Amino acid sequence: MNELMNEQRGADAAAYGTGEGGTADVAVVGGGVAGLAAALNLVRARRSVVVIDAARPRNAPAAHSHGYLTRDGASPLELVDLGRQEVRGYGGRIVEGTVEAVARLDDGRFRLTTRQGAVHLARRVLVATGLVDEYPDVPGLRERWGRDVVHCPYCFGWEHRDRALGVLGSGPGAARQALMWRQWSADVVLFQHTAPAPDEREGARLAALGITVVPGEVAAVEIGDDRVTGVRLASGEVHPRDAIVVGPRFVARHDLLDPLGVEAVEHPLGLGRYVKAEPTGATGVPGVWVAGNTLDLAAGVLQAAASGSTAAAAINADLTEDDAERAVLALAR
Known part of the structure; x- marks a missing residue:
């Protein structure tokens, strides 16, 4: 039964996706719990999604994650592995790579270039690359x-x-x-x-x-x-x-966002520097969202996953509006 379900999910993704070298609905940069939670909800909404992950999670040195309901004590790497399996089960693509640049094209799409030389195109971008601890x-x-x-x-x-x-x-x-x-x-x-x-x-x-x-x-x-x-x-x-x-200073990874005009600001409580965005993760720059510690410096694993889910719903709503407008224009031609 599970095999049949996975086959159907894959067929759905192929029907609504773009395939290798095409344009995904959403490119998720960062494959931690925030990025994977967003990807899971988007692929379940029958959106084509590519997750680009550098495979360097901040919490890798920790043996266990805590406070995550039903997964208390699980290894952080185990959570990521399970999340990847779930996203792939619905036809989501997960590729290993380090995104070095995100650029907006003249037609409104985004081009993501990795250090490894790969290029990915997407209609929307979610950055969930976390933060750096300054000890x-x-x-x-x-x-x-x-x-x-x-x-x-x-x-x-x-x-x-x-x-x-x-x-x-x-x-x-x-x-x-x-x-x-x-x-x-x-x-x-x-x-x-x-x-x-x-x-x-x-x-x-x-x-x-x-x-x-x-x-x-x-x-x-x-x-x-x-x-x-x-x-x-x-x-x-x-x-x-x-x-x-210790009380480290937290600095959200925002280098990819700076050229797009997304603002990084000092946290009001002095925790460090984070990306300014709405609670949904919308940055104010059309087509660009953030989630996890990129958005909330104090977020734990559970909160980061929740922010990914919240961003996914907002991104899907935005794409739905865009799909409807495109359909109207297509009929008018």
């Missing part, structure tokens, strides 16, 4: 990122509950971050590092919850036996810790 410049952080160097308590808090946690201060939100992580462990130390000293109110809250503030810059994260063992200050003093919490 504090401290040796040891990058090597342990996604394991015992973490940033999100909702993603990693349960796994590091009741452990000796060190919060690495790198901005004005460091004290709030330490207070948040206190929910998961009674042993939290705030290393001031480059963050401003807590003000009187923050200091009183930290002290009331038993959070120690250690002044001075951090020189390195100590690592031994494939795990974080502590924090070494510039003074040489070492504080044993089991895991490190």
Whole structure:
């Protein structure tokens, strides 16, 4: 039965698609959960879709994804693999490649060129390429990122509950971050590092919850036996810790969007830089949408997938309007 269903889906896609070298209804740049969720909903709407994925997911170092209803604890790579299977089951195309340029043609279509030399044409483009984490410049952080160097308590808090946690201060939100992580462990130390000293109110809250503030810059994260063992200050003093919490700056990958006139702006809460768009992902530039962390810097896996689905519905509605207008013009000829 499943084989027959997949055959029918493939036949539908062939009937409504364009085939190799043709123009897809939608090109999705980025094959994480946001891009795949969008692609799944679009192919189910009988749209021809090509997903172009560089296969470098941001959360690849993490062993598990958490907070994703019915998939809690699943590997991020497992989620992507399952998503690819579902999209392909409805006739969607997924190709590996790194898109280096997106250009609007005179007829309104988009031409996407990959580093590998491939060219894809599409009527609409959805960019779901995620973001880049800008870490504090401290040796040891990058090597342990996604394991015992973490940033999100909702993603990693349960796994590091009741452990000796060190919060690495790198901005004005460091004290709030330490207070948040206190929910998961009674042993939290705030290393001031480059963050401003807590003000009187923050200091009183930290002290009331038993959070120690250690002044001075951090020189390195100590690592031994494939795990974080502590924090070494510039003074040489070492504080044993089991895991490190950081507050990276998030920067949405917007290089492809800049030449199209899509605006990237600073986040109002100081989280970093994101692409300015409507909640549907519409950028204000006709034919161009964004989803996932490109749109929402704070989105987790579940929220990213939801934003892809939302964008898909908006894109399909836009294509429906375009199809109707084209049909009217065709009859008038």
